[in-house]
Amino acid sequence: MAPTDPPTAHLSYLKSVLDCTNDALFVTEQDPNGPMGSRICFVNDAFSRLTGYSLRDATGMPPTFLCAEYNNPSVIDQVGVAFEQREKATFMLLNSRKDGSRFRAELFINPLFDNGGSGHVVAIQRVHPDNAVDDAGSDAVEGRFQSLANNLNEAILIYRDGQPLFANHAYVELFGFSTMAEALREISPLMNLPSADGQPPPGHAQPVHCEALRTDGLPLQLVMRSHVIDWRGGPAVMLTIDREKPARHPAPRPAASSRARSVPAAASASRPKSDDSLLLRELMDSVPVILAHKTRDLRYSYVNKTYADWVGLPRDQIVGHHVCAVRNEAHYQLMKSRRAGVLAGNTVHYTTQCEFPGRGLCDLRTTLIPQRNAAGEVEGYFSLVQDITDLKDIERMLRQREQQLHVIIDSVPALISYRDRNLRYQYVNRQYHEWYGVRREDMIGRHMTEFVDLDRFRLLKPYIDRVLAGEHVRHTLSVVFPSVGKRTVHINFIPHKDEHGHVVGFFSLSQELTPGDEKPHLAGRRVDHRAVENTADSIGGE
Structure with a gap:
């Protein structure tokens, strides 16, 4: 059974799909009156993040408008020809962002054709791993030529x-x-x-x-x-x-003035719906997102190329078949409650781990979107799946490093805490909560006056006001702690500022003074205050 077109009238959904990808992507359409023969009609969010150019900025521009002046003019000509003649090609280019900074990128050009030639081209732009930019005028001309070739x-x-x-x-x-x-x-x-x-x-x-x-x-x-x-x-x-390429005879296109210059969803209403359907399917096959549509009885009516590649089956062995036949019974049971939610008309979001042939266990972020008929009844649903394994690996690494940091801070012979601007504890180390005789989890989120008597709070208030104004404050104080009795401590209040320079909280580092000492003495060594300040971004966000 050949794959069928995805349900029509979902071009707006396609835009949201393209905006979910991390690859910078743009689409061009023919422009007979333009200098390059084609112009940009759509860019996704990743393109805007990479280049600084919004959809409004880029729409109507030639596809080579990012190319920096140091590119070989013949290469730029080849890029323009590839777009104009709608030929599949790959180029290495030096591009300029909106702010003037430059970056090396690989440009992957892929034409979208129907039998008459739709004239659209999808291009994916990826920053090259070796993004060092050569100085203009380098003597290594032959080396650059070979690299380009x-x-x-x-x-x-x-x-x-x-x-x-x-x-x-x-x-x-x-x-x-x-x-x-x-x-x-x-x-x-x-x-x-x-x-x-x-x-x-x-x-x-x-x-x-x-x-x-x-x-x-x-x-x-x-x-x-x-x-x-x-x-x-x-x-x-x-x-x-x-x-040698076979001759192509593209169908005549309407004049530029009769066509809306916008994203594909805003194309002229006079264009046949089959063109939109083909464009939709071609674009879905080009994006690195796993896409599928299933009917209400859980049979596949459409999968994109990425989906087929991931499950390791040709599309004709997926489309028309039940979910159990394509995946397995365990997957079917795992997804049962989530399918019930989307078939009840709800959009469902979740993350999970699944195993795929040749890929092993992968972390996935999935969105299930109900598809309704004209009467508003749910006839099936779309599934949009993104591979977030790399992101999850980074998150696991950061959690491990955070745990290691907490172990280190818990081993410091000092009382360390973090309070936000509202004077609520966001973090306390082991010695802090042990000296106060309270469990760590019972302190987090609570106001400091629940653990500090009113007289001592009034004594500390001027120092707190100064640290919340951005000053690093030091003072010495005798304190009666519930678990260890009276101790003389040297206290440092260290402001924590956000990226805009606003104080969002402060650290407290209290070190015990032994009798006769004028400076903190901790088992023959002092705590490095700068090390505590450097933990602000990690602990302050807890």
Whole structure:
């Protein structure tokens, strides 16, 4: 059974799906009157976070508007051609944010076609892991060229007198070589190789259609363009090679003025609904989110490519089948109460762990959204699932570090506490609650006057006012503690400020003074106040 289209009239839901992804994504549409032949009609939230450009800023801009001035102009031309001709391609670019800062990014271009050619292109932009930006004017021109060439989809070969000098990764893959060294031993049997004696002239030549053979003997139909360049001290020929593509005849599109320039959901009402449905399905297959639609009797009516990849089954073995047949009985029982909630008309959010073939145990964040018919009856539901395993791993690591920090602070021979601006305890260490003779959990959230008598509170109030005004306050005081009796302590009140510089609470560090001492004495060593201040962001947020 072939996968069916997802239920129609859910383009607004699609936008919310795209805004949930962490990949910066934008969509272009044809713009016959524009300089690049296409323009941006949609960006998601991740794009705005990465670049600083909102949907309003980016709508109507050419797809190369982020490209910084240091990019090779020929590369920018290739990007523009890929968008205009709606060709699948990958590029490495140096881009500029709205604030002027630059970043390296990989641009993945993927066309969305129906039988007539929809004209939309979805592009995903990911910050490259090696995001160091080269200084303009670097002398490593050849190294930069090789790096750029290895990120192109077109095969590139540079040769002189029949001897290969350079080939990119796409060339190795196209002709089936096992290694780069093998590719550089001899030129594959291409026909009509031009020489570097001035024919053809430098620059872009007319495309040449030819045949060639892969190393495994399979024939290739190719399009070649030749350029005479200066390479390592002499003239050489650079070939750009691509597979022959069948001619496409896109259907005529309405004039730009008759089309709303906005997100895909706001496209002209005159566009056939089948175009919207195809665009919806193509975009759903492009996003790194697990999407499915199930009917009320728990049979799949749609899954995107990501869903099929995760469960390890082709879509025709999922669509039309019951949940139990695709997953398992244990999963069915685990989801029973949550399905009941969404089929009752409620949107359900939850996180869980599930095991997938080849992926092991994964942490997932799931949203179930009811799908209603015209009468308002729930006919089925959408499931939107995001892989948050990396996020959960970070959270587990932070919890472990926080627990380690608490152990360290509990071992300090001093009374340490944190109170918010309302003077309610948010944290106390072990010695603090033990000296007061109260369990830690019985102090958290309660006002300090519940544990400090009124006379002592009046004595402390001027110091508290000063620390809440942002001052680091020190004073010495004799205190009668319920568990250990009268002790003389040196007290530090340390303000805790938020990112705007506003005091949101304060730490109290109390160190016992032994008889005859004028300074705190703790088993022959002092507590480093700066270490306590550095814990503010960790403990103060408890």
